[in-house]
Amino acid sequence: MFISKKNPQAEENTDKGLSPDFGYLSPQSCYLDSACQTLRPQAVIDAETEYYLQYNACGGRVKYKWGTMVDTKVQEARKLLLTLSGKREKEYCVAFTLNTTYGINLVLHQLQVGEFSRIVTSEIEHNSVNLPSITWAKRQNAERLVLPREEDGSLRYSPSDLERSVVLINSMSNIDGRTPQNLKQLAEDTHAKGGILLLDAAQGFAHDVERLCDTDFDAAFGSGHKMYGPSIGFIVIKRSLLDRLDPFFIGGGTVTDVEKDTYSLLREGEEAHAVLEAGLQNWGGILGLGAAVTWLGQQEERNEQEKSLTETLFHGLQKNSRMHLLNRVPAPIVSFHVDGIDAHQLALYLSEQDIMCRSGYFCCHSYLQHQLKLPPLLRVSLGLYNTPAHIEKFLGSLKTILTTL
Numbered sequence: 001m002f003i004s005k006k007n008p009q010a011e012e013n014t015d016k017g018l019s020p021d022f023g024y025l026s027p028q029s030c031y032l033d034s035a036c037q038t039l040r041p042q043a044v045i046d047a048e049t050e051y052y053l054q055y056n057a058c059g060g061r062v063k064y065k066w067g068t069m070v071d072t073k074v075q076e077a078r079k080l081l082l083t084l085s086g087k088r089e090k091e092y093c094v095a096f097t098l099n100t101t102y103g104i105n106l107v108l109h110q111l112q113v114g115e116f117s118r119i120v121t122s123e124i125e126h127n128s129v130n131l132p133s134i135t136w137a138k139r140q141n142a143e144r145l146v147l148p149r150e151e152d153g154s155l156r157y158s159p160s161d162l163e164r165s166v167v168l169i170n171s172m173s174n175i176d177g178r179t180p181q182n183l184k185q186l187a188e189d190t191h192a193k194g195g196i197l198l199l200d201a202a203q204g205f206a207h208d209v210e211r212l213c214d215t216d217f218d219a220a221f222g223s224g225h226k227m228y229g230p231s232i233g234f235i236v237i238k239r240s241l242l243d244r245l246d247p248f249f250i251g252g253g254t255v256t257d258v259e260k261d262t263y264s265l266l267r268e269g270e271e272a273h274a275v276l277e278a279g280l281q282n283w284g285g286i287l288g289l290g291a292a293v294t295w296l297g298q299q300e301e302r303n304e305q306e307k308s309l310t311e312t313l314f315h316g317l318q319k320n321s322r323m324h325l326l327n328r329v330p331a332p333i334v335s336f337h338v339d340g341i342d343a344h345q346l347a348l349y350l351s352e353q354d355i356m357c358r359s360g361y362f363c364c365h366s367y368l369q370h371q372l373k374l375p376p377l378l379r380v381s382l383g384l385y386n387t388p389a390h391i392e393k394f395l396g397s398l399k400t401i402l403t404t405l
Contacts, residue, residue: 019302021295022385030355030390035174035203035333035362035381037225040292044229047291051284059283060253060274070283077290078273084205084293085220085236086213093242095276096286097233100202101128103221106276107198107235108132108166109139110245116195117164118143122155123371124173127363129200133168151328153178155186165195171204171211171220175364175379177331179208187216196241202226206296207332224285228384229292232285235276242272251278302384306332309382309391316395322402332382335362341405343376353397 021041025031031039057066059074078094085092097103109132121133123146137144145165148156155169167190172179180186190197196218204212204220206227212220219237224230247254247265254275256264266274314330317323322339337343347359358379361368368374380394 019385025385026354028354030353030393032355032357032380032382032386032390032394034206034383035226035379036358037231038206038228038383039385040230040288041228041295041385043295044288044291048230048284048288051287057283059281070287073287073290074281074283077286077293080290080293081234081236084209084296087236091240092236092238093273095235095237095273096281097235097276099225099231099233100200100221100223101132101233103233103235104128104168104198104200105132106249107219107221107237107241107245108136108168110247110249111166112244112246113140115164115244116140116142116166118145119166119168120145120147120157120161120195121167122147122149122169123367124149124175124178124364125170125367126174126200126202127365128202129168129170130366136166149178149180151178153180154182155180157186157189159189159193162190162193162195164193165190166198167195168198168200170200170202171215172201172208172333174203174333174362175335175368176327177203177207177333179204179211183211183215191216203333224289224292227292228295230282230285230288232282232289234289237273237276239272242275243267245275247275249278250275252280254278299384306382306384306386309386309388312388312391313380313382313395316391320399320402326377333379334381335377335379337375337377338402341402343378346378346401349401350394350397353393355394355397357394
């Protein structure tokens with residue numbers, strides 16, 4: 001059995017009130033870029049290391065013990081993601097992909113030609129939604145409708161907008177943490193008009209999974225690296241939608257048989273997900289993701305602390321008149337710009353204090369740069385490893401910089 005080595009730094013961090021799950025961190029490090037990617041707890045690192053050291057075999061192909069162990073743990077990971085999403089195996093299945101962007105493209109561009117009349121998206125989308133929706137509309141010769149979002153994140157639409165539509169939006173914005181308050185109703189209205197609802201849930205799976213559980217979506221796309229796991233994507237998809245796809249991105253693992261000029265796709269039963277999993281999979285990454293989901297389920301206390309930190313961060317940033325926040329309410333993702341200081345330069349100043357934040361437009365150029373015509377922004381995004389000391393350090397350093405410049 002693989003045994004994780006004791007990390008002296010972890011013991012030191014525990015003594016200082018920091019999490020032993022991230023014992024490799026220096027107490028001076030202040031990582032505030034979880035919206036880009038989260039750090040990984042020791043349990044995830046151990047799960048991947050154990051795979052590579054103890055049973056590094058292919059899944060779905062072999063009969064020897066190592067392979068069957070991989071198959072068992074991969075199946076467990078699928079069930080964990082269904083449970084996290086609040087979905088039943090009878091109605092949904094889970095497929096693993098490269099990342100969220102890849103998953104969105106994989107499903108969107110394999111929809112039946114002519115089945116839908118338009119694609120509906122929103123103004124505050126990441127390029128992982130914007131770009132596939134643009135290319136889909138062009139290839140389908142269909143309408144692309146970009147709708148506004150309210151301050152509470154709700155999508156503003158009329159029933160006619162949803163007629164035979166592919167609705168593709170985020171379940172949490174990577175700009176300011178806005179979540180669509182009317183998401184459940186949107187799903188009902190979309191289905192009533194013969195459409196489908198696809199969700200970019202990359203941020204939602206980590207910060208607002210309850211909303212996903214309450215929503216009758218057709219497919220939700222996530223990435224492990226946003227939720228304390230390896231860099232791997234996944235799709236939670238309705239079996240009924242899977243049956244309606246017209247697969248062309250196929251290969252080993254997606255078929256039951258191949259003859260000279262024909263093949264039979266694997267589309268039913270427990271292995272229905274295989275139609276979206278062409279080729280050899282990232283087995284170590286899948287097992288690491290399973291460990292991340294298990295770890296997330298044990299973090300009730302840290303989730304409460306994160307909510308408290310969002311309040312402290314938001315109200316701390318509001319105190320400076322030079323600060324222009326995009327957020328209207330506290331959220332684990334906060335973006336702003338400051339009068340007289342370039343955001344990229346500000347990020348460099350903070351970096352000198354071992355404070356790590358994102359600067360720029362966060363892959364949301366269409367909305368931030370071209371629609372709102374804002375300068376580059378600074379984004380602070382929280383994770384379950386952040387502490388009150390991190391927020392205090394960030395706000396204190398920021399105040400010093402603004403006082404100096």
